[in-house]
Amino acid sequence: MHIPDGLIPFPQYIIYWLLILIPLYLSLRWARQEMDEMKTPLLAVLAAGIFAIQAVNLPIGMGTSGHMVGAVLAAIILGSPYAGLILLTLVLVVQAFVFYDGGITTLGANIFNMGLVSCWSGYYAYRWLEGKLGTVNASFVGAWLGLVLSALAATVQIYLAGAFPLVEALVVMGTFHAVIGFIGEGFITALVVKFILKSRPDIMSQKQRKPLSRNTLVAVAAVIMVLAIAAPYLASTNPDGLEQAMVIFMGEEKIETTIDTSLLYSAPMPDYSITRLGRSGEVLAIALGTILVLAAGLLFIKLAGKKIVMTPGSSMRNGDTGDNKNISSNSNDDANDNGNGWVSEDRDWGTPYIIETRDLTHVYRSGSTKALSSINFCVKPGERVVLLGANGAGKSTLFKHLNGILKSTSGQVLVKGQPITRSNIKDVRRTVGVVFQNPDDQILSPTVAQDVAFGPMNLGLSPDRVESRVKRALEMVRLTGYEERAPHHLSGGEKKRVAIAGILAMKPEVLVLDEPTNGLDPGAAERLMRLIMEMNQKLGITMIIATHEVDLVPEFAQRVCVMSAGMITGEGTPTEIFGRPDLIAKTHLRLPVVAQLMKKLKEAELDVAMELTVDEARDEIVRVADRRG
Amino acid sequence: MHITLYDIERESYRESLLHSMDGRVKMVMTLALIIYAVSLPRLDITTIERLGIMWLYLVALIIIARVNPVYAAARIAIALPFGMGISVLQPFIRQPFIPEFTVLYHMGLGITVTAEGLLFGSVLFAKFMVCVTAVVLLSSTTRMADMVTSARRLGMPAELTLLFGLMIRYLYVFWSMLRRIRNAQQTRCFDIWNKQVPRRWILEQIGHSISALFIRSYEQGERTYQSMLCRAYSADSHVCVDNQKIGARDYLMFSSTLILIGLVQFWI
Numbered sequence: 033m034h035i036p037d038g039l040i041p042f043p044q045y046i047i048y049w050l051l052i053l054i055p056l057y058l059s060l061r062w063a064r065q066e067m068d069e070m071k072t073p074l075l076a077v078l079a080a081g082i083f084a085i086q087a088v089n090l091p092i093g094m095g096t097s098g099h100m101v102g103a104v105l106a107a108i109i110l111g112s113p114y115a116g117l118i119l120l121t122l123v124l125v126v127q128a129f130v131f132y133d134g135g136i137t138t139l140g141a142n143i144f145n146m147g148l149v150s151c152w153s154g155y156y157a158y159r160w161l162e163g164k165l166g167t168v169n170a171s172f173v174g175a176w177l178g179l180v181l182s183a184l185a186a187t188v189q190i191y192l193a194g195a196f197p198l199v200e201a202l203v204v205m206g207t208f209h210a211v212i213g214f215i216g217e218g219f220i221t222a223l224v225v226k227f228i229l230k231s232r233p234d235i236m237s238q239k240q241r242k243p244l245s246r247n248t249l250v251a252v253a254a255v256i257m258v259l260a261i262a263a264p265y266l267a268s269t270n271p272d273g274l275e276q277a278m279v280i281f282m283g284e285e286k287i288e289t290t291i292d293t294s295l296l297y298s299a300p301m302p303d304y305s306i307t308r309l310g311r312s313g314e315v316l317a318i319a320l321g322t323i324l325v326l327a328a329g330l331l332f333i334k335l336a337g338k339k340i341v342m343t344p345g346s347s348m349r350n351g352d353t354g355d356n357k358n359i360s361s362n363s364n365d366d367a368n369d370n371g372n373g374w375v376s377e378d379r380d381w382g383t384p385y386i387i388e389t390r391d392l393t394h395v396y397r398s399g400s401t402k403a404l405s406s407i408n409f410c411v412k413p414g415e416r417v418v419l420l421g422a423n424g425a426g427k428s429t430l431f432k433h434l435n436g437i438l439k440s441t442s443g444q445v446l447v448k449g450q451p452i453t454r455s456n457i458k459d460v461r462r463t464v465g466v467v468f469q470n471p472d473d474q475i476l477s478p479t480v481a482q483d484v485a486f487g488p489m490n491l492g493l494s495p496d497r498v499e500s501r502v503k504r505a506l507e508m509v510r511l512t513g514y515e516e517r518a519p520h521h522l523s524g525g526e527k528k529r530v531a532i533a534g535i536l537a538m539k540p541e542v543l544v545l546d547e548p549t550n551g552l553d554p555g556a557a558e559r560l561m562r563l564i565m566e567m568n569q570k571l572g573i574t575m576i577i578a579t580h581e582v583d584l585v586p587e588f589a590q591r592v593c594v595m596s597a598g599m600i601t602g603e604g605t606p607t608e609i610f611g612r613p614d615l616i617a618k619t620h621l622r623l624p625v626v627a628q629l630m631k632k633l634k635e636a637e638l639d640v641a642m643e644l645t646v647d648e649a650r651d652e653i654v655r656v657a658d659r660r661g
Numbered sequence: 662m663h664i665t666l667y668d669i670e671r672e673s674y675r676e677s678l679l680h681s682m683d684g685r686v687k688m689v690m691t692l693a694l695i696i697y698a699v700s701l702p703r704l705d706i707t708t709i710e711r712l713g714i715m716w717l718y719l720v721a722l723i724i725i726a727r728v729n730p731v732y733a734a735a736r737i738a739i740a741l742p743f744g745m746g747i748s749v750l751q752p753f754i755r756q757p758f759i760p761e762f763t764v765l766y767h768m769g770l771g772i773t774v775t776a777e778g779l780l781f782g783s784v785l786f787a788k789f790m791v792c793v794t795a796v797v798l799l800s801s802t803t804r805m806a807d808m809v810t811s812a813r814r815l816g817m818p819a820e821l822t823l824l825f826g827l828m829i830r831y832l833y834v835f836w837s838m839l840r841r842i843r844n845a846q847q848t849r850c851f852d853i854w855n856k857q858v859p860r861r862w863i864l865e866q867i868g869h870s871i872s873a874l875f876i877r878s879y880e881q882g883e884r885t886y887q888s889m890l891c892r893a894y895s896a897d898s899h900v901c902v903d904n905q906k907i908g909a910r911d912y913l914m915f916s917s918t919l920i921l922i923g924l925v926q927f928w929i
Contacts, residue, residue: 036744038788042700060820073889074882076827081835081878105875122828130669130805132740132796136692137699194703194758195747195785215864223868224875232876437887458893466891473884474891478806478829487892518670518806520833538892 033186034134035141040193049140062114079122099123101220104154104175116151145185154178171225176218183209374571375541381449385410392443403429405598418585419578421595422620427578431544435464465540469547471527480530481515487538505537525556542574583624586644666836672728672801679726679802684811686911690918691799697922698791703784711925712787719794728801736797744789751782805829
């Protein structure tokens, strides 16, 4: 339940803000230290998803809310009430500042009742009941209880604000939310948990959260005591805005005044006294209260921004901030962007290959079949290699191994002759840039420039160099002038180019593109392929492309690897590969259109060679026509 | 009028004096107005007068910003039930903090309208109107990405900036996804109020839509995280926000708001 601005008197909303800062700090610390695998970005994306969930839930809502479903779900699935608190905080802040769903000054109170009360009670009720009722039923009760207690907490807040009598409000709000939450929160949450158990059981947290520590219990008890003492005081006194704030904070003398309400209505009014400090006192109180909140906020910022030592196995598992000497990386000198200096001249790697996989095998956690089976795949510097295969052949899985996003079940990946390890992962990712199939997976910032800057910033470059890299990368993909554009305003082809620019800004020596032309119109696809060719020919960037569009292959590839069912089933030049009809048929592909034409001509008893590109076919047909006279 | 995320965005992309102002100034200005409004006494007729002047000032800014008036009115109207619901009940309630009540009307069944409740409800409503209008002005003249950047410039932790930036980015992705799901449902005549199908089935379908969205957002989160790792993301990653100087025009607008608050406070 959202409490709007203006309802809670000044001293009370400050108290809620102060109360919520500690759990928020603890949540951020939890996100950094304890979340394994998915890390904090997942929370932000989930929070965005919860907006959509809210919109779906709204028509049946009638008092219940989608973001409560989402927050308790996130707490249950990610295994901590902190996850729910972060999620709801993100949702509520955006709701308040953009949609005005709730309030700004009352955000602290809203986060308190919806984030803290709901997620904690919902999550611990779920954990307690899980063994007794089963996962689905326990999630039903947890989400329902979370909503009811949150509504009761909001009711107490409104009572303390003076707007409603306590007992009647508790009965009405409690009953209403108990009924509505049965369907809205309980039933829907249970359905979602059931769905997840069927379709993605691996994402349900298996971790048993430790019971609350003694310190936490003491802190909770202290908060309850403070509230218990403050509540009757705030409720029984006359909490009239700033006057009350001054009485509480400054202990100022009360001034008796009479309020003239005759302008509002003509009925005779008795004189009654309220505490009043005068106008200068009010201004002083605003300033003091605001300073108090700002000071607490600054303390929070300082604490939240403090570097926290990472625990082994946490978010640093795939990252590395240390210096790395294992892989000779390309020069960071931006002056070299235009010329051959892009790619490192030092090739003393002890192997002719820039990328090499040895018996690489991968089995996904959620499946039993091998996504990759003993793959031996090598690429020389400057080469243009195409991985050809139908959907599900394992191309994308292989790509995710090439820069260490996925860890192999067995086998090795070598980049510049060095196996990928924790200590060299950052250099590996700088050397091998992967462009994902769906640019929406990759473009993660609200503007194009910010997104392209994401990689260079992570490499720790200075702002000037980041700026020059962004400028250069956008020039290269011909998107100069798009810096401040929002990604969702771009066409599919433009998004693809932004995704490539985001990788180019890191100056990779190898560019791995997963289905680059997927979903593009022929014109955009041709421009993109021309761009890729240019980058290979002018800058010497090694190109590895996965595709099932066979017509692209002859123009682009120097070498083709055919993949099927997680294995490499053929390798050679385009002419060699397309000269093997059995291989093409087995992998559910077809010949390029030009090759099909040549095949038809051959079947019509014309003595033509099997050409693959339009130019070659034209020359061949002209040659045969000339010979015929 | 049905307001969507895209309407808010369209307005925020307009060009005007207010649109071109620094986001930090607009955010602080909005917060100052809201904090002042909610801090005014709750049982004082002058509060309504002060808030009335502030509301007119905000309306004038909305006009200067060339925000579509129908859109602005619709946005205020959409938010109204939140505060209105609480405000309209106040004349009928005996507020715990008011010692004495003057009964204006007897409605029967023991329900009365009190003068104090009416004043309290009116002040609540006036405060609410000023706060809503201030936020409508802010979100209609500031792009969401600029708000995040401005918050970062104002000192929000880098970690939160990244989270908010990501959230805003994917808000549009999921909004489109939701639209596609709804289109697909409508194509096959799905209607939650359809009385020809069992209620439980409808609820299950809604549950499935939410499940699909939840899993899609989770998987999107996984993919996004992987793509971030590709770009060397780690716990020490920064968010790229350049420093920008606040111009004289921004200072002028901010000062005029503070002067208005001062005038309203001391002259009324």
